[in-house]
Each structure stands twice: as structure tokens, then as C-alpha cells.
Amino acid sequence: MEARVLDRDVDVALEVGDGETVAVLGPNGAGKSTLLAVVAGLLRPDAGRVELDGRELTGPRAWVAPHDRRVALLAQDPLLFPHLSALENVAFGPRSAGTRRTAARTAAQDWLDEVGVGELADRRPGQLSGGQAQRVAVARALAAEPRVLLLDEPMAALDVAVRPALRQVLRRVLAGRSVVLVTHDVLDALLLADRVVVVEGGRVVEEGPTDAVLTRPQSAFAARVAGLNMVTGTWRDGAVVAADGTTVAGLADGPAPAPDEPVVAVFRPSAVSVFRDAPGGSPRTSLAVRVTELEPHGDQVRVHAGHLAADITVHAAADLDLAPGSDVVFVVKASEVTVYGNAGPLESAP
């Protein structure tokens, strides 16, 4: 599948290979929902094209109605038809395609079994928990045998406790299917996606295999999703110098960059130590920052200072008497900082 969307503030191109799962990451309002709506045929963009298996679905002169696209959409909200049982909900797609009642019901039961809620076939949506309802919605979308499945943050509305189980179900049933997955969750991307596309401000800022994007992010958003601190700048004397003068010493991952080459430095918040006053010692980077926010992070405290973060113990946070507005020094060893070339902002493919 290929899609190119040009609408008000959006210019995004997306390609999904046969059997490939592509995760679309990006902040709210980045244009992800517009992209899905265009592919599903719910929105006709100012300009753009959607092609599936060589058939033009949306184009300057082509328009295929949503029901005729073989593109199924699964949103945060399961939206099960309230007047139908779980089984009838799942049988809806096959029935609409002209399958006979008994055959459609058999197929629906198989799909319910597949997603692990076979015993709830006779329940009405109102009698299902959020996680159960979303499983039925997954079964319903798959039973329609779409060529492309669009998942719009399928777990965002679910209780955190039931997400892992649904994620495992999705990992199993999505294997070998063409899927576009919009998500905020790094785990979704890691476990479900072959490839990641990062959209920011209506443009694709980064794309590549999931592992590569999450370990060597090029965009601030991907770094944030991956939970990494990121400093972009130029390479000078074994350190990355950012435009604002911030200097972070690090080790090049791969061939050493040339002087003044654009580079990116990433390091984990857990590799950062926090001090009230800059300590001595050389192969370290000291960054004078002001604390903007403190939040619990597992059994530690995440100290935010602008776009940088440090994870320290609760004890350390108490000893340092930290509060938003405190002036502190973030210290990170050069050996903990990975430096690699900055590809620069991606141009959308024509």
C-alpha cells in the first residue's frame, strides 16, 4: 500500500509492504489521524493518492467508497454495535461480504477463539469489560478480511493492567498482515512493528526499522518515545556542541565523525547523576540546568530539566532537596554517551 497525503498542514507519504506492520509515531496533532482517515476513505484530502495492490483508492480522478476498499479501521474505542452480540458483531463483516449466516457465524466463533474471548460470544457489548470489548473489536476487524488493517492507538483507552495481554494477542494475529499502527507507546512499536515512521508537524521526520529508530533516534520525538536524552549539534574535539553552546562529550558509534559534522548524542536518564555543585574529574560532561519537573518513575525519581532528564533515587532527590526551579548540575560520563551522524530532517518522498 502507498499513501501520500497533502492536506491543510499535512504532507505525509507512507508505504506499507505486503505483510508489513508499520508504526506511525508522533505527538498529538501531527497528522496521524488525518493519514488514517484518508487511507480508510473517510476523508478526501486536498491532494494526495492512496494505492492498494496497484488499485488507486484515492486520487485526483479516483475515489473508492470506504466499504469497497478492504481497509478496516480499529480505533481506541471498540465501537461494537450495541444491539448485536459479540458473535454477531464479528460476523458483521463476513455477512456484509455476502457470506451465508451459518458460515459467517462459524468464522466469527473461530475469530473470537483466536483472540481468546470465544466463551463470550453471546454477550452484548454492554456486558463486556474494556479489554474484552477491544478483543472482540480486533476479531471483528480481522473477520472482514481487510487487505490493510488500520489501528489507531488500539490500547490507549484500556486499563494499563490489561494492555500486555492484548498486545500479545495483537502480536500473534497481526503477524504476516499489512498493518498501519498509530501509537504513543514504545512497547507497541517494539513488539508489533517492523518499521517505524515518525510524524511531526505534518511531516515525516524520521523512518526506519524499529530497532534502529529507537536506539539511534534522529528526531526529538523518537528520542522521547525511546526514553533517551538527545542533544543535536556538531562534532568538535570528542564532544557534541549544540547551537546553544551545550557541550556533551561522548563516544562515536561507528566511524568517527569529521570535525563540524552534524551529529546526535543520546544517553539514558539513568546514566545521568545530579549534583548541587559541579564535581571535579575530566571525562565527564557537566551541564548546569534548572529543574522543571519531578515525577515518580518506577522506584526512582525522574528529574526533568528542559528537554533533558535524569533518573535518581528517592533518597538522592531528598538529599539534594530538589524542587522545580532548583539549579543543579547534570553529569554524564562520556562512555555513556553514544554519538552518531545526524541525517538531518527527512524530505517526504515525492
Next chain:
Amino acid sequence: MRSERPVGVPAWIFVPAALGGALVLLPLAGMLSRVEWGDFWSLVSSDSALTALSLSLRTSAASTVLCLVLGVPMALVLARTRFPGQGVVRSLVLLPLVLPPVVGGIALLYTFGRRGLLGGQLDALGVQVAFSTTAVVLAQTFVSLPFLVVSLEGALRSAGSRYETVAASLGARPTTVFRRVTLPLVLPGLVSGAVLSFARALGEFGATITFAGSLEGTTRTLPLFIYNLRVTDPDAAVAMSLVLVVVAVLVIAAARPGRSTT
């Protein structure tokens, strides 16, 4: 036993509220006080009374069916599509609600009557609408259609189109979506709209007498029958009125809003 009391209803508000209730209920009591219970059954089971009742029920049922056939598509077009002048069309559809029924009857007469807008064409086809049972059904449909359209359009708007979007993405054609998703979701609104239309058709008087006249067995529905009887046989008129009240109460009970189980 505890009971929650709503805050902020001033005590004096109960006085006009009670007066309003009395205005609705007292006339009913007045009517009941005049019913000749001894002759009640013989009065309401006279041949002409039964003829009028049966005609009323049959024409109201026919006009309700006509309202459904025409009104459901109208509500769907108003709620789910956009076209230029939609606001004007929506207002005009409501016109029969505010128009005096007599005016509606005159309008119908000069449209379907012998010398009306379509009268010539209908005459050529050998069809005479005015002063026939068909005219009664047309008059009733004219006045009761807005009830169905308004309540169904409201139901469609509050149901939203998200389920319809999902159904389409599952491969359902628009007709399948309409039949299997849209209609079942708005069924409570559709039922109450149909019941209201039926009730309005049953009570129709002005447009009917203007457009269809008052011919026994053909166009003299129960309200027309009662109006005629009022002078010659007041006891029978009161008895038949009570029948109409009972039917109306049953209809209201069936259509009471907030009863939907979903």
C-alpha cells in the same frame, strides 16, 4: 427513608405548576362528570360510532405507514447529508406543526382537489382525491409527518455516525449499514416518532374536514363524528370523546420518552 431533594426550586414555583396541571386535568374531570355510564356501551357501540372509530384507526395506521416510508428517508437526508439550503428545508418541513390545520386542508385542496395544481392530471388518470378516504390519509400524513421527522432526526444526530463509519470500514454497503446499523440504533426514536405521528393523525380534524369533508364511512373520522354529534346527541359525543381520551392515553404510555432500555 432518605430522599434527595433537588436544590434551587423556589417554593412559589409549585403554584403555577399546579395551576398548569389543573388546566390539563380539570377538563378531563369535567368530561368524565358528564359521561352517562348507564348508556355508555350502547352509545359507543352504535353502528355509526363503530364505523367512525374503525375509519379513524385504519386511516391513522395508513398515514403512519406513509409517514414512515417518507419520513425516515427525510430524517436521514436531513441528519446525514449536507446540501445548500438545508436549513431552509428543515424549517419548511416543520411548517405543518405551526400551521393551522384548516390552512393545511385548504393548501391540500388546491393541490390535489379537482381544480387544484395536480387536479387536472389526477382527473385525467381517473383519480379523484378530494373528499375520499385517500384525502383523509393525505391530510393526516401532512400534519403528522413533522412529528416523525423531528424525533427521528434528533435520534440520528444523538446516535452519531461513528458506528456507521465502522460498519462501512467492515465492508458494508450503504444500504446494509442503514438496515443493520442505523435503523436498529435509532429504533427507540423511530418507535416514539411513529407513535406520536399515529396520535396526531388520530386527532386530526381541521385539515380533514376542509380537504376530505365529513361523509359517513368514507371521511368522517372519530373527531369529525364527535363534532357532528355534539349538537344532536351530547351524551354520545361525551362517550366517544372518552374513547378518544383512552386511546390517546394508551398512545402516550407507549411513546413516553426515557423508556428506552439501551
